[in-house]
Amino acid sequence: MSTQLTLQAPLVLPPAEVPGHLERLWSDELGSSHGAATFTLVVWEGSWLEQQLVRCGRLDGPITGLLNDTVLEAARAAAISCGLPLSTAPMDPQLAWAIGNLGGDHHAADLRGQFVEGAISVHMPRRLITFAPTLDGAKPLETLVAAYCPLPEEGAGGDACGDVVVLRGGTGALRENLDLVQPLISPELPCWVWWNSSLDEAPEVMTALASGNRRLVVDSSLGDPRRCLDLLVARVGAGQPINDLNWMRLRSWRESLAMVFDPPSRRDALNHVVQLDLDVEGDNPVKGLLLAAWLADRLGWHLTATYAVDGDGSGQGIGAEFERTDGQTVRFRQMPVPVGVPKTHPGAMVGLRLICQSSQGSPLCVILCSESGGCMRLESGGMASMELAEEVVPLPNESEEMEMARLLSGGHDSTNPLLAVAAPIAARLLP
Amino acid sequence: MGAVLTNPLRVGLRQERVIPPQCLVIFGASGDLTHRKLIPALFELFRQRRLPSEFAVLGCARRPWSDEEFRSRMAEALANEVAEHPLAWEQFAAGLFYEPVDLQDPPSVVRLGERLAVIDRQRATRNNRTFYLSVSPTFYGSGCRSLAAAGLLSDPARSRVVIEKPFGRDYGSAQELNRVVQTSAQENQIFRIDHYLGKETVQNILVMRFANTIFEPIWNRNYISSVQITAAETVGVEERAGYYESSGALRDMVQNHLTQMLALTTMEAPGRFDPESMRNEKAKVLQAARLANEDEPWKCCVRGQYGPGGSSSKPITGYRQEPGVNPESTTETYVAMKLFINNWRWQGVPFYLRTGKRLPKRLSEVVLTFREAPVHLFDAAGGAPTPNQLILRIQPNEGAEFKFEVKAPGSGMRSRPVDMAFSYDDSFGEPSDEGYVRLLADAMLGDPTLYTRSDEVEAAWRLYTPLLELIEDAPAQLPVYPYEARTWGPGAADSLLADDGLIWRRP
């Protein structure tokens, strides 16, 4: 879907004048529109990767905050120049950090918050507030305001409008002006807070923005794994609605695994799992752990031990033991594997192997492989005597904005119950 | 489907598209359909987490209930589900509201608009509305007019109307009703329900045909010799005598459900799976369908009516003895007929449709019989080789079956028929959703693929017009033959096929 610009060129205003200006905007110019009774969307748009790539001249501007193929290509190329492992995912915060050490002082227009993905704008946010932290940490706050109308699509009534507010500046300046933003968020409409950046960043800003019953959207593949999982657990525990894009990207894996056990004749095997092996890209374990935790919850396994295991040269893996409901043990191993072309986000799934061994019948071995790579490691080793069920998991091909749009269209005000139970187990699995 | 263990890994995976925030307005909220089908389906969607939190149901009818009264009536009707999921019900019921509305009284419809604006603010439902007309068919037209007059249908992207069956009583009344509803709303806002299309297995006809390469090349007159479509019920008229007396099997089942099965079985492949491409193809094939003998329609149709039956210990009342039925009623409870489809794919292939109440089994199926092998090389165990048959079972034992000849064990080369079967139960073992769950979700998603378009409805009525006219003008020419309850209909229906050297499949 095409991206759409704001209706008017945004107006740069002194921060203090923003609320008054917005009021006038609605009473004068937008008076005739319904002013969509929809929701407020607050976005923390770090875009460090894009900003750094522009600064060192590897990407032409303007800076938009949208993750497109050009940005990804430039990021992959930069990873090699920075001497990072091939498996470094473009979105890995370490990459933006490493590019930060490369020279260059190029500038480009910063249009963050002014590009709205069509998939999001069709839901007509009443107000879109973007925080755009700049590389220059000392930069003072700049505020921009504009009215905005989705381009009327065929047959759609295009008269319900919203507005766009952008706060741009160094993280310190943004933090100091949080009070400015709170009154702009209507308590009557649902509010989504999308933390579109690493969870290691500006925790006090997140705490202030994602308060009360605002719906938080994060990506647990970005940031320190311990911090990411703990944040999920804390928010779930506090009863705050939280959505995790990293968890959402597991859907095709859950679907493929469920498919294997759709025939009732296979169901019993689920009671006899003895081993679960996962291969993930690079050294971020969160996604794999969420998958293992989901399976453990669904099958009623109880975690008894967890520990680090040494991989063969490709980094540390995680081992664990679970107890099944019948007291038998399930062995779990998750290993990082090197890949030539990593997926966009750190820690993508490469393969899964599940071995089920009941006292009667021959063992069942289920292998799921990502569409993009093989999973030779999981296919090797002593499975000749087993019934083999092997499936290829299709790659979901969606941008952040599309994933976000799907969330917004659903309007769920509570945490997905499966994520709510998987997150605490995943947190305990991390040694 | 039988009780089966659910797949624990499937939980939470059913949903694909999410229903956008909206208010569902049900007219006829105090009626039978609302508490028997609609609210249970919505509660099911809620429990599957497929409803957004910005959601509301506004019940409307003439009687002056309050929100609270509506909630408690619905809770009573769903007592079992509520007892099983008390917490979920509490959350769901918080989104149920009621507004007294008389669809024939414009000021009360205007008040409805005001109430909806309040609900939009309370529940953040974003001015999105689905209006569900679960009222007597006499109000379909006037209901749409009042909604339009109150400005409630003016935004085609944010409002739509669901219309229950029956849509008209004949070609003329369906055309008239289409004219009225189309002056109130655009065609893409109008959702005419046919709950057969909500069945997983009916949708599967499309997937079987168009997701595989092996069927389509033989799905035509060169390979198929005849097709039978059956929808058999074991029940009698139950409490619906009033309605049924004025409708009969032809209107109640054939014009809509059997015709939809016929359309899905015979349509050409659409270019894309989108609502308009799909419905274009269905409309096209229905426009090419004809009674086998339009000039003498009595020669290609048989009507029947069930008489008493059963055993002395468990007697079954005949139709004319049912409460609310005219003791001299000539309403048909069974109808069988022969059709042709005049196009390149189907020219000359007879299609036999039958449906009835108080038949020996509850069952719906489509049976495609293939042509015989050109030369009989082998002796068949049963005398003649059985032609190949593909049986699509809509209900119960949902699935598909293929009959073909194999070598009978032993010396010699005798052939005998065997079955290759696919069963939903064995492959998926999950009960499928009630049709209304799917259809309500689709309407709220604004996806009309499984709803019938104006030209389809009209083509379906036009197809049966010679029969409807005959029943109206010269009923004696299309007599209603009695049949014993729990038998496969009147003997005359067998003659319909016997003339072509065929027999009905005894399922």
Ligand SMILES: NC(=O)c1ccc[n+]([C@@H]2O[C@H](COP(=O)([O-])OP(=O)(O)OC[C@H]3O[C@@H](n4cnc5c(N)ncnc54)[C@H](OP(=O)(O)O)[C@@H]3O)[C@@H](O)[C@H]2O)c1
């Ligand atoms: N029940 C089924 O199984 C079934 C199956 C297939 C199709 N259908 C179709 O679904 C529709 C509803 O069936 P039903 O069995 O639920 O009918 P029903 O039990 O007779 O209910 C009719 C409803 O309409 C309301 N109503 C009557 N006049 C009204 C008016 N002027 N304005 C607003 N509301 C009015 C009635 O409430 P008040 O008296 O309070 O106004 C009542 O709630 C019918 O079109 C029927 O053909 C039903």
